[in-house]
Amino acid sequence: QVQLVESGGGLVQAGGSLRLSCAVSRRTLSIYTMGWFRQAPGKEREFVAALRWSGSNTDYSDSVKGRFTISRDNAKNTVCLQMNSLKPEDTAVYYCAADMQFTTKLRERQEYDYWGQGTQVTVSS
Numbered sequence: 001q002v003q004l005v006e007s008g009g010g011l012v013q014a015g016g017s018l019r020l021s022c023a024v025s026r027r028t029l030s031i032y033t034m035g036w037f038r039q040a041p042g043k044e045r046e047f048v049a050a051l052r053w054s055g056s057n058t059d060y061s062d063s064v065k066g067r068f069t070i071s072r073d074n075a076k077n078t079v080c081l082q083m084n085s086l087k088p089e090d091t092a093v094y095y096c097a098a099d100m101q102f103t104t105k106l107r108e109r110q111e112y113d114y115w116g117q118g119t120q121v122t123v124s125s
Contacts, residue, residue, distance in 0.1 A: 002024065002025060003024075003114075006021065006096050006118060007020070008119060009094060012123055014123055015086065016086050017082070022080070022081075023077065024078065024079065026077075030100055031098050032052065032054075034079040034096065034099075035097045035106065035109075035112055037095045037097060043092075047109065048060070048061055048081070049061070049069075050106040051070045061107070064083075068082065068084070069081070069084075070082075081094070081096075088123045088125045091121060091122050091123050093119065094119050094120075094121050096115070097115045098113060098114040
């Protein structure tokens, strides 16, 4: 069992920054990939970013590439999402997720085995 707890959401003006954190309760040796997804009201949950835990491979959606950065802190068992140049369309509940088996489908939410409870990010114009 893996527990994921997100933090760091909040209200920010357009152009501002936020840093989300995801604390992982289990030894990360069992995790292949960590991902961030988001869900806006009335929309499906969509891929934002992913990181291979044992390596440096990352992937980003086109809508956030160049503005968001996913990273990990192995010592703290934490995955972070640094979000810069935020836009109103980034407003959503952000979820972190863990994939316990290797997959090439990093952007597919059904590939992920565990999810956090989500943290709200609101960007005002």
